[in-house]
Amino acid sequence: MITQPRTVRPIAMRAPLWLCACLAVGCATPVVTTAERLFLLGDERGAIESYAARLEAPSKREALDENLLATAALVGGDLETARKTFIDAGIIMGSFPSSQPGAIIGSEGSKYYLGDPYEGAMNSIYTAVVLLATGDEQNARAALKNGILIDSDSKDEEYRSDIAALFLLEAWLSQRSGQTDLARQDLEQVLVILPGSPLADPETLAAANTLIVIDVGDGPQKVRSGSSGELALFVTPPTEVTGLSVEIGGQPIQPVLGVDVSFQATTRGGRKMDGILRGKAVFKEVAELGGAVLIHDALRKNAIKNDAKVGGQLAVGGGLLLLSALTRAEADVRHWHLLPAYTYIWIGRVEPGLHDIDLRVRGPGGSEISDYHQAWHYVPFSGDSLNVHYFRADPHRGFGHAASGNRSAAERGSP
Amino acid sequence: MLQRTRFASQGSLLCACLAALLLFTALAPTIGCSPLSKHVDPDADDSLGGTGIDSGDVRTIADKMVGKILTTPEIARATSPPTIVLDPVRNGTRFVIDTDILLIKLRGQLLENANGRVRFLARDRLDAIEKERAAKRDGVFTAAEEKALKGADFFLTGDLRSISKARDSDRSDYIIYSFQLIDAEDSTIVWEGQHEVKKEGKRGTTYR
Incomplete structure (x- = not known):
């Protein structure tokens, strides 16, 4: 069994690209907390404990912290923690908290974090992956259905989800449960998103016993911009990644691009959004303008004719001005900053036994980006149940692996 | 002037x-300053909202189904209490749920109301039961009498299906909860009961 201790690099060398990207565009630099620092250092256990401690205090960003904790747990191979916290986060993200005055006029911390659609879809994908890894296929399928709904818009069929991973995984599970018509419909959608995908084949899915999920790179970062921080912009960290080369037991497999997370963050149904979210700034401006107009009009009426009835108008105008003054217009930039740039998926058949897994990331021209290379030895593949293997490939934070079944038998080898 | x-x-x-x-x-x-936790009525809607399955749904379903199951001729006219085994409910909705909660609630309420007219078999505890039986047979533990493990007369199971729609952050979910009592010998569905729920959830502009 070949093993090699992790090489610990200084934190400065591990700084993710999104930090550099944020600095480059001159936006407010995101705060790197203890939990994030531990995650970047590859100490997932420490990160989990730090996020868990943060969750002990009641907060309106509970769903976000749960997603962050679950990410660390998934990368660290703690499937049970990941399963529980991804599900909990998904429940909050799918809830309908009543609008509160505090949320309208207060800071971002005064309203519940419910996430953008791309974050909801990623929560659904990870929930499905950990449920599959823990043997709950029905609820995994439920999570995928939820993800498709989050990424769709049914009125006038304006948007149809364009996340291949959701349809591919649902097709596989439909095929496994004998619902071949549903599987066929899902595969049709996979082929719309990924024309010519080799995985969009009912026979391949019917024979499959293994799911490989590989997250690569740093995902989109939402940052404040504008004169008073009223604009929210997505910054896509630069990446050279163009594809993957993966071998299981010396046999090459072809993972497909399941999610381009930055693309999903900045589009709906493939259509580019403005990229600018103005949020409460609009309310603040309207309230200020409305208040000023009402007061000006009331004073003018009073000057012309001493009218006691203008008091009400003045009260409303004054109230609006006060609300405007109290409103903090900074955009809400809370986001799931530990998401990857890309999620690759492979579904297929692997003969039971112990196999090596070799994972290489390709850059421009197909050349290998050596920082990403991972080699895992003696990875167990079961013949009785589904094999689910999750990998995280980040050059700045090392590597991660979570798997169904007996993970302890797998060891990372020398690249 | x-x-x-x-x-x-x-x-x-x-x-x-x-x-x-x-x-x-x-x-x-x-805006804030409410107690961190409190007891609430399980039949009432909670403040989180959501269009999924609530405690109130589980309780309503149990109330509705129990009476119907007990008046099914195969149960009501049985000469000896029929034995029932729970078979997991299939979840075809978009909600990640522990479907066992529905059957456990149904079983509890049936046993409370049946006055011995039905019996449930603890198939989910078979490992522990077999271990105990083996220890008794080996003389490790005392045993009053040896009995054969019982077979089931019926399976109690169910299906959840839904139609879900989305518009921005708004959601609409129509869910059918369907439960069946299936003859464990010849596969006849001797009873089926359904409960339908449609829920709509809208987020204010604050959460857009």
């Missing part, structure tokens, strides 16, 4: 500011 008007305006403005301040003060309690 002009001076009086200015005073009137300034007074009104002051009143307006005070009114707005009072309004804000009145709204303040809704």
